[in-house]
Amino acid sequence: MTGSTALLTDHYELTMVQAALASGAAHRRSVFEVFARRLPDGRRYGVVAGTGRLLDALADFRFGEEQIESLRERRVVDEPTLDWLAGYRFSGTITGYAEGEIQFPGSPVLVVEASFAEGVILETIALSILNHDSAIAAAASRMTGAAGERPCIEMGSRRTHEEAAVAAARAAYIAGFSTTSNLAAGQRYGVPTAGTAAHAFTLLHDTERAAFDAQVASLGSDTTLLVDTYDIPEGVRNAVAAAGTGLGAVRIDSGDLVVGAHAVREQLDALGARDTRIVVTSDLDEFAIATLRAAPVDMYGVGTSLVTGSGAPTAGMVYKLVAHEDEHGELIGVAKKSKDKASVAGRKYAMRRMSPDGVAQAEVIGLGERPSNDGDDRPLMVDLVVDGERVYKDDLDTARDRHAASRAQLPPAATQLSRGEPVIPTIYEDHA
Amino acid sequence: MTGSTALLTDHYELTMVQAALASGAAHRRSVFEVFARRLPDGRRYGVVAGTGRLLDALADFRFGEEQIESLRERRVVDEPTLDWLAGYRFSGTITGYAEGEIQFPGSPVLVVEASFAEGVILETIALSILNHDSAIAAAASRMTGAAGERPCIEMGSRRTHEEAAVAAARAAYIAGFSTTSNLAAGQRYGVPTAGTAAHAFTLLHDTERAAFDAQVASLGSDTTLLVDTYDIPEGVRNAVAAAGTGLGAVRIDSGDLVVGAHAVREQLDALGARDTRIVVTSDLDEFAIATLRAAPVDMYGVGTSLVTGSGAPTAGMVYKLVAHEDEHGELIGVAKKSKDKASVAGRKYAMRRMSPDGVAQAEVIGLGERPSNDGDDRPLMVDLVVDGERVYKDDLDTARDRHAASRAQLPPAATQLSRGEPVIPTIYEDHA
Secondary structure (H helix, E strand, O other): OOOOOOOOOEHHHHHHHHHHHHHOHHHOEEEEEEEEOOOOOOOOOEEOOOHHHHHHHHHOOOOOHHHHHHHHHOOOOOHHHHHHHHOOOOOOEEEEEOOOOEEOOOOOOEEEEEEHHHHHOOHHHHHHHHHHHHHHHHHHHHHHHHHOOOOEEEOOHHHOOHHHHHHHHHHHHHOOOOEEOEHHHHHHHOOOEOOOOOHHHHHHOOOHHHHHHHHHHHHOOOOEEEOOOOOHHHHHHHHHHHHOOOOOEEEEOOOOHHHHHHHHHHHHHHOOOOOOEEEEOOOOOHHHHHHHHHOOOOEEEEOHHHHOHHHOOOOOEEEEEEEEEOOOOOEEEOOOOOOOOOOOOOOEEEEEEEOOOOOEEEEEEEEOOOOOOOOOOEEOEEEEEEOOEEOOOOOHHHHHHHHHHHHHOOOHHHHOOOOOOOOOOEEEEEOO | OOOOOOOOOEHHHHHHHHHHHHHOHHHOEEEEEEEEOOOOOOOOOEEOOOHHHHHHHHHOOOOOHHHHHHHHHOOOOOHHHHHHHHOOOOOOEEEEEOOOOEEOOOOOOEEEEEEHHHHHOOHHHHHHHHHHHHHHHHHHHHHHHHHOOOOEEEOOHHHOOHHHHHHHHHHHHHOOOOEEOEHHHHHHHOOOEOOOOOHHHHHHOOOHHHHHHHHHHHHOOOOEEEOOOOOHHHHHHHHHHHHOOOOOEEEEOOOOHHHHHHHHHHHHHHOOOOOOEEEEOOOOOHHHHHHHHHOOOOEEEEOHHHHOHHHOOOOOEEEEEEEEEOOOOOEEEOOOOOOOOOOOOOOEEEEEEEOOOOOEEEEEEEEOOOOOOOOOOEEOEEEEEEOOEEOOOOOHHHHHHHHHHHHHOOOHHHHOOOOOOOOOOEEEEEOO
């Protein structure tokens, strides 16, 4: 995607800038924080994803002529504000959790320090990206956790917005998925892509055998043949007849997958296709994957439930002003007192408290300064942007490795799929 | 968004094209159909949205040098297939439900007639757009139905992917929302945008009164002041003190909104601000809106539940090959027989059966030919693309009017929020 990201923004961010420019408060040094008040119902942990995409979007967050003209035409803000927007370059500092890191309620996953005006207008784009990508990564992590060593294939593009699909493939890869069906995710982010054929390909040919012959002739015997268009046992016979016992894989997309996988495995073995793998698809989620643990399945293809966050399509993160400078240039903590939505004032720092044998014990959040570290603990916040310059440049594989390592440090209850509390508590340390 | 949409596509669409080009079957004239097997659990009707966006995306569905090079590098398909893709222009015909139309299980919302290869590679982009936009529109329609004459404001951008947010604002407008917070939706689609201030603006200033004074000075007394940052009664007093009795509106974003709205209305009236409106926000969905019917609320702001489809984030539409020509050039119906996923073979036509007094009675789907029309019935399918040329060019307001008119024709049970069956049955007429 090319072009400016500046209008992927809520109207009120710009009217607030207008009013604050007029009052003079726009230039107060401010600290904004992104965090989730809670995890989605019953979830044991969350996952931060989207950080890299957000920094890409920040580089394109420019009000060019086209954007300014649109705002002028629609009378969104006044001319002094348009002038200010035309010159907008983020010159502040952003720290936060590195991509792939595990997060908990209250974790300060992003901290933006800038003038009020420079910081406030990033609210919408920051939340859009982090809320979407983190929701997908959190669901994906539960799925790869349930799948263990078996690869998971992301194939949900058709069930979500066409651009959300690309971001979902990226987030799923960070959380341990092996491949995606989405070609744009391959092109933009280097996520490995895979795929073979749909039922339409079989229906197009005069017989299933003719379709399989055509597929094997073109894609080789290592391909995956979809065997459930008509009748599975007949499909498996046709598949092995077409490709030989060196057939790469068969895919089952319907029926009771546990029963189906056992039957297909037996049939393949009896036909001599002992190395032919079994891919299952069909509305899988983390619970279905867990149920299939004991079945002879080699790969899971996951679509709808991945791209919709498996019941939690948004991560519930908010972007809050937590401090600003006063007339003496001192940072003072601020927080709203709205019912059920009160927030904790002041700049936060975070650390994961670890036992001596490397198991996470608590999410420790220091108010105003870094929490004390007994030596085993792991600091969580890294520099992302310093004085307007992007310094965070981790690639996807680094984020993916980080996710795997961070998840492996959680207590074993983390990967239980039953509903429960966050697997470690969040503790605030107030040094004030 | 600029650029090619061609890689917003699943890998297997292209490998199917490769195998079908090799087998010769790629050129068989084929009919693909988009439909939902069922509505989301308990919903009474669905809404078609995204048609216009899909036709925009189709115009940009081109494999240019960059796309071809990406596919070559990643060895997705072979050279003959790359040559074919480089020359790809959709030359077929697409009919379907016009945007904003109500739909039911089995409704053929899109029918693509083209060669197999030309048609099959549109599967992913067509489903991504229609599944997302229709899911949002269906949720939005329930909300505007519950809100009656009171305007609904779309403000969910921060809770969904940044580009999905733009499409969601567009879909919500079709389904009757009045405005959106999303500036890009204003720029690209002309959706009216609105917004005033967040809690951060109040927290930035030394006092709530100073914040309100700043907002009124810059945005005028017709603005909306957010009164729940600290204490609502104090906030309302500050608001009227800052703006006078001509204050446009106050917004309440927390607490019990029914109780809050009554208290604020009484206080505003007592202060003489009888024309000041009350906007409520805070995790509203169609049920909360219905609950607020008897409260003195003037506008609803809806975020999360709108952009996540209020429990149904995807419309569940599928793209199926339903017919292709045989060796004699005759179209023959095809359908898979997979367990629980069997489909109905053959090209479909659709009509809404209407009673003489204009109430919808049934969704009638003709197999192979148009259903009979007793004179009151309403044909549902329009030409979208003819021989590769786009002919459908309805603007958003036309789609919005169509939606309102089509919903108004449904039996009254359609707008009940309780879970139930589709409000009219789908009937197949088989002329074969």
